[in-house]
Amino acid sequence: PAYLFQVDQSQLATKLISRTMDGRWGGKSESIHVTLNVEQAAYTRDAWAKGVYTRLFDFIVKAVNEAMVTRDTELKMGILDIYGFEIFGRNGFEQFCINYVNEKLQQIFIELTLKAEQIHIR
DSSP states (O other), rough: OOGGTOHHHHHHHHHHEEEEEEEEETTTTEEEEEOHHHHHHHHHHHHHHHHHHHHHHHHHHHHHHHBBSSSSSSSSOBBBBBSSSSOOSSSOOOHHHHHHHHHHHHHHHHHHHHHHHHHHHH
């Protein structure tokens, strides 16, 4: 729902099914609104959803990590994503958690591998 993003529903719908092209014609600035075809609109919708998912994911990770900070130690939560094994048309919270853990484990693996390579090179 558009209200969750604090935007008007009709404006959101318009942005998802059209694009604006700005140009100059004879020294005059002009904006042209182009309606997207079904394939383009689906691509725009999916790209927008992925962007929202990414921002929400980052927000949740940051909030959890901030909530886990204590005076004595700083705990961190990570994510590992072993992509490619599961393809769902729709993911739920459980898959979100699995993806989150997979991402962090991948990050740790890469960091450890890079550190080992740096030590080896020195």
